[in-house]
Amino acid sequence: MPALQPARGTQDLLPEAARRHRRVIETARDMAALYGFAEIATPIFEFTEVFARPIGEHTDIVSKEMYNFTDRGGEEVTLRPENTAGVVRAVLSNGLTQSTPLKFFYSGPMFRYERPQKGRFRQFHQIGVELLGVPQPQADIEVIALGQRILVALGIADRVTLELNTLGDPASRAAYREALVGYFSARVSELSEDSRRRLERNPLRILDSKDPGDQRLNSEAPDFAAYLNDASRDFFARVSDGLDRLGVAYRRNPRLVRGLDYYTHTAFEFVTTDLGAQGTVIGGGRYDGLVELMGGPAMAGVGWAAGIERLALLIAEPPAPARPIALVPIGEAAEARALALAEQLRDQGLVVDLGYSGNIARRMRRADRIGARAAVLLGDDELARGAATLRDFDSGDQSEVALDALAARLTALGR
């Protein structure tokens, strides 16, 4: 075991992993741009109340998972556990509420103090979108369609299914919550220990319990559909119809609920069975009460966040970077010449790697190991003639090439 370890739940993104992350981010950013979402970057830490109030004091995120601390000036700050609250804060701070609709895309690290497991970390990365100021279901439909499009572009749409539910408006939700509490309160003795706690804090959560006993009770629990008022039922129907018209497949999951308090109406998750216990790859929904809760005007909002690590685990290996050309100088005069030649070749857009030290064989071996397309040997004899020896690593062919023709020859080699 090495003496130096990364902090629990953090990890180094070595080049291959970093490439996978970058592919996820760039794909998502490009697709979001097609829908008119502009990239935004907010700080990775905020005053603690930015997260504590909207997310809900009694949620696990706030009560035990936040990285919060007092800074040197005595301010209570928190590393962001998610980014919706941060984006809304930025909207309010910058007075953007006048220019709705607002469409934002973001990516970056998030922090939650929890036990790491497969696809779950203390520092993890999310991409996400927020669409603010549009109360109509078209917003929900477009945001979901964007998620689907990203999965398609990443080549993993067939391994992921969209689950869809509605939480109704606040009135519907409150009525249903009351009915649920009544139902489960009469059967507390049959509930699992976890669900007894949920009954106090977040009764809707009992619905997606993994406990078999809870699931038996759930099968006879009140149905949310019966408690939806007309407006809520109509809203959900319009979202569903819109997805149908776009050919976005989904599965209605009446047990799908949200942990965060500010969600209303549409709730959805893109889930997979390929990641162990962490099935959710994209999660989101509508949060019409959030902006007002944070001190702004009444403003609708809908969005989602996706875990980059989880998506990166699902995608195929991204294309390898361009293969370099290795320059192998022989002798001190050639050494100096090689640096200048490397710059000239890079001016032509070629990827150039210098053999830094060792004898010829060693430099050639290193060039081969890094996957070089070809080596250019610079020896005194050739240089005196204004030429170099070009060795094609794929064919093994070798020939002398005039220096002023080198860039063209190398470009012609291709990848």
Place this chain on the structure above:
RNA sequence: GCGGGUGUAGCUCAGGUGGUUAGAGCGCCAGAUUGUGGAUCUGGAGGCCGUGGGUUCAAGUCCCAUCACUCGCCCCA
């Protein structure tokens, strides 16, 4: 916070019931080949056996603790 599994070389792993200098494959270094990579052959380096304590004549092996990793629960992306 709770439960299960695993910690031996850079990586992947062997090391019945305790017994002498702890092994393999891959990788790395060197030579065969001092102006030529890959393939082959030969040689070499590299191990507080996670850490601390205990039992024993003797511990990689048994016991306890601890740390880390990992899978799951809670929760969530």
